[in-house]
Every structure is written in structure tokens, then in C-alpha cells.
Amino acid sequence: MRVLIIGSLSGELGVAARIAAARGATLAQAETVDAALECLRADARTDLIICDVTHDFGTLMRRLAAERFTTAVVAAGAENDEKAAVDAIRAGAREYLPLPPDSDLIAAILSAVSTEQKGEFIARDPAMRAVLSQADQVAPSTASILITGESGTGKEVLARYIHERSRRRKGPFVALNCAAIPDTLLESELFGHEKGAFSGAIARRTGKFEAADRGTLLLDEIGEMDARLQAKLLRTLQERTVDRIGGDRPVPVDVRILAATNVDLRSAIADGRFREDLFFRLNVMTLRIPPLRQRPGDIAPLAHHFVAHYARLNEVGTKHLTSRAVERLLAYSWRGNVRELENTMHRAVLLSSGPMIDVEHIGIPTEAEEPSYLLSPHAHATAGDTIGSLVGQRVEDVEQALILETLNHCLGNRTHAATILGISIRALRNKLREYAARGAEVPAPHNGVAA
Numbered sequence: 001m002r003v004l005i006i007g008s009l010s011g012e013l014g015v016a017a018r019i020a021a022a023r024g025a026t027l028a029q030a031e032t033v034d035a036a037l038e039c040l041r042a043d044a045r046t047d048l049i050i051c052d053v054t055h056d057f058g059t060l061m062r063r064l065a066a067e068r069f070t071t072a073v074v075a076a077g078a079e080n081d082e083k084a085a086v087d088a089i090r091a092g093a094r095e096y097l098p099l100p101p102d103s104d105l106i107a108a109i110l111s112a113v114s115t116e117q118k119g120e121f122i123a124r125d126p127a128m129r130a131v132l133s134q135a136d137q138v139a140p141s142t143a144s145i146l147i148t149g150e151s152g153t154g155k156e157v158l159a160r161y162i163h164e165r166s167r168r169r170k171g172p173f174v175a176l177n178c179a180a181i182p183d184t185l186l187e188s189e190l191f192g193h194e195k196g197a198f199s200g201a202i203a204r205r206t207g208k209f210e211a212a213d214r215g216t217l218l219l220d221e222i223g224e225m226d227a228r229l230q231a232k233l234l235r236t237l238q239e240r241t242v243d244r245i246g247g248d249r250p251v252p253v254d255v256r257i258l259a260a261t262n263v264d265l266r267s268a269i270a271d272g273r274f275r276e277d278l279f280f281r282l283n284v285m286t287l288r289i290p291p292l293r294q295r296p297g298d299i300a301p302l303a304h305h306f307v308a309h310y311a312r313l314n315e316v317g318t319k320h321l322t323s324r325a326v327e328r329l330l331a332y333s334w335r336g337n338v339r340e341l342e343n344t345m346h347r348a349v350l351l352s353s354g355p356m357i358d359v360e361h362i363g364i365p366t367e368a369e370e371p372s373y374l375l376s377p378h379a380h381a382t383a384g385d386t387i388g389s390l391v392g393q394r395v396e397d398v399e400q401a402l403i404l405e406t407l408n409h410c411l412g413n414r415t416h417a418a419t420i421l422g423i424s425i426r427a428l429r430n431k432l433r434e435y436a437a438r439g440a441e442v443p444a445p446h447n448g449v450a451a
């Protein structure tokens with residue numbers, strides 16, 4: 001694990017750094033926020049940042065967000081400085097590390113970050129066990145693999161699972177969501193840029209390809225990549241070199257590519273939106289993750305796993321699901337798949353005050369209460385009654401209500417809502433911007449529940 005320390009190593013922070021190193025962390029150090037950002041731009045593999053709160057912590061968090069660094073940050077400061085601790089957590093710190101440092105707490109933080117990264121893969125249902133045994137077979141090779149499945153089914157977790165079982169497991173695992181970044185920035189995010197390559201390129205930055213050198217690069221939502229970048233990606237895969245924007249020579253890279261998608265790439269090819277030659281490069285083998293509703297044997301084990309995880313994380317003591325609660329979970333359709341189950345369990349842990357989690361803490365409707373368009377993939381075949389009651393309303397208003405309601409159901413997850421609605425994520429984002437401009441309340445990406 002790579003840890004970047006921001007602040008001086010001569011005092012108690014230095015003691016914390018030495019404890020982290022003794023627990024196996026590789027250290028880098030920066031005296032200032034500027035120097036730390038330079039360090040991150042030059043090497044995107046940092047797993048954890050520990051920052052002295054007396055440095056400008058708020059600025060650090062804002063600048064990390066502005067440059068789309070998602071590295072976990074821990075603030076370190078005086079043990080009795082409650083205000084600093086509260087401010088740091090509010091600004092987005094994962095933890096407050098009181099100084100002088102406690103070596104068990106540092107060990108716990110390192111282990112939490114590494115478990116999060118490894119991601120435990122729960123698979124009890126035979127359908128999922130079959131996918132895992134295919135993954136076990138292909139993991140050791142260097143073949144590109146395409147992972148398909150609805151949003152929230154666990155494509156990224158499966159990609160990490162493959163990386164951990166590959167010969168590259170000691171190398172980095174780097175993931176990039178191609179839909180989350182505007183086309184204009186995606187190129188520099190993937191391939192990097194030289195200083196001054198375009199306005200705003202204030203310093204040289206390595207891209208995800210270079211960050212994943214000798215490891216694995218997951219390109220999530222590959223179907224959203226625009227045609228020009230598809231061509232550049234294909235060239236990179238063929239030539240095993242990357243051209244940084246503004247660079248004057250290709251840089252060799254050794255990266256295994258895993259690509260994930262929740263759209264049907266064959267129909268994207270038929271519509272001319274995805275290159276067939278790139279598809280064949282990426283798709284040496286396809287692993288298809290079934291939606292959660294088609295692997296009921298996974299629902300209860302996953303639910304127990306998330307309850308234990310969030311109870312531990314929120315320090316609320318051990319909690320258990322009642323058998324009625326488990327029955328309710330088994331009867332639900334989980335259109336948002338494992339991510340929806342995870343968010344539901346996180347909320348239930350926070351809402352239940354005693355040791356038991358019952359149906360009222362889960363807050364999902366029974367099957368009879370679920371809207372038909374969420375239960376059936378053939379919504380129009382079952383939605384006749386609903387349509388009748390809409391006569392008299394404007395299409396635009398009905399569309400807005402449907403989009404916002406679906407987004408609410410998906411706990412704010414844009415990708416999943418777009419999949420259910422059958423529109424592209426870009427189209428969804430444009431609509432949401434329009435609604436927000438008109439004053440409508442648009443659910444935040446995580447609906448207020450920290451994932």
C-alpha cells in the first residue's frame with residue numbers, strides 16, 4: 001500500500017509514518033498541499049493520504065475533488081482538538097487520526113483501506129459460482145476480458161477478483177469509469193498530458209494507462225467512449241504504447257485490459273456507435289454477471305455481509321436481520337442489484353436502534369406495492385392501467401415524473417436509472433440539469449447515504 005504523508009516528519013506525524021511503514025506501507029512525503037498534488041499527478045497509484053490538519057485541509061480536499069483524485073484521506077491532528085476533527089470529517093476526511101498516534105488505529109485504517117480495495121466477493125448462488133469458476137480459469141492469462149451485467153451487479157468487484165488471481169496481482173489495479181468523465185477530459189485521464197498541452201494543463205500528469213503499468217486497467221462503461229477515443233484506445237492496445245497529449249514520443253506500457261459494460265455492445269456496433277475491431281480486441285472472453293434477481297441464493301449472504309460491514313464501520317455494535325426482514329429481501333426485485341441491496345442495508349443499520357433489523361428498517365415495498373414498471377422488463381405489457389390514469393397530462397411532465405421517481409428508486413445512481421429508463425447516461429444527465437434549472441428537486445448521486 002502506498003501512503004502519501006502531507007506535513008513534516010520531524011514530529012508526531014513522523015511517528016505515525018514510521019508505524020505505517022512498519023506495517024508494510026510504502027511512504028512518500030510532501031511538505032505542502034501543492035507538492036502533494038504534484039506527487040499525485042506524477043504517480044496516480046497512491047492508496048491513502050495522511051494529512052496534518054494544520055495544513056490547509058479544506059483546500060486539499062477541494063483540489064483533490066477538482067482534479068478528480070479519489071484517494072482516501074485521513075486527517076491527523078492533536079488528540080483533544082475536537083473542532084479540527086469535526087471540520088476534517090465534514091470536509092471529507094475518512095478518519096481523524098489523533099496524535100500522538102495509536103499503532104492499532106493506524107493498522108485498522110490501513111487494513112480498512114486495503115479490504116475496501118480488495119473487495120470481498122460473496123458468491124453462493126450456483127449462477128454466480130459458475131461465473132467465478134470461469135473467472136478463475138481466465139485470471140492467470142493476460143487475455144482481455146469483457147465483463148457485462150446490469151448496473152450494480154458487481155462488475156468492478158469481479159474485475160478486482162480477476163486481478164488478485166492474476167500474475168499481475170503485485171502490480172496496480174486501476175479503474176476508470178468512462179461515463180463519469182466528459183469526453184474532453186477522458187483523453188488526458190487515460191493517456192496523460194504534458195505541461196502546457198492545452199489550457200489548464202498546469203503540470204505534466206500521467207494517465208491511467210501509465211498508472212496501471214505492469215498491472216490491470218479496468219475501463220468501466222466502455223460503451224460510452226466516443227469514436228475518436230475508441231480509435232486511440234485501439235492503437236494503444238495494438239502498439240502497447242501511449243501517446244500523452246502534447247507528448248513527442250510514445251511511452252511503452254504493459255497493461256492488461258478488463259472492460260465492463262451494462263449496454264449491449266453488439267447493438268452499439270450495429271448502430272455504428274462502437275468499433276467492431278475494438279470490440280474483438282477487448283472481448284477475448286466475456287463474463288456475464290446475472291442480475292441479483294436471477295441469483296436469489298446470493299441475497300441473504302450479501303445482506304448479512306453488508307449489515308456486519310456497516311455496523312462495524314459506524315461503530316453501532318453487532319446487528320442481525322430478523323427472518324421476516326430476510327423474507328422481505330428475498331421477495332424484492334432488486335433492479336439496482338447489489339448496490340441497491342448494499343445501500344438499503346447501510347440505511348437499515350443506521351435506522352435501527354437495537355440489535356435487530358426488521359422490515360420497518362429496510363423500507364422496501366412488498367412485491368404487491370412495487371410499481372409494475374420496476375418489476376417487469378416488459379413494462380409496456382403490464383402498464384396499461386397506469387397509462388389510463390395519465391391521460392390529460394403533458395408528455396413532458398409525465399417524463400419528468402418518471403425520470404425523477406426512477407432516480408429516487410435507484411438511490412440517486414445515474415447509471416442504473418438510465419439503464420432502467422432505456423436512455424443513455426448523457427441524455428439522463430441533460431434532462432436532470434434541465435429539471436434542476438426549472439427548480440425541481442433532483443436526488444443527489446448517493447441520495448445522502450454515504451456508500
Ligand SMILES: Nc1ncnc2c1ncn2[C@@H]1O[C@H](COP(=O)(O)OP(=O)(O)OP(=O)(O)O)[C@@H](O)[C@H]1O
Binds near residue numbers: 119151155339
Ligand atoms: N459479490 C459481491 N460481494 C460483495 N460486494 C459486492 C458484490 N457485488 C457487488 N458488490 C458491491 O456492490 C456495489 C456495486 O458493485 P460494482 O461497483 O462492482 O458494480 P458495477 O456492476 O461495476 O456497477 P456500475 O455498472 O454501476 O459501475 C459495490 O459497493 C460492491 O462492493
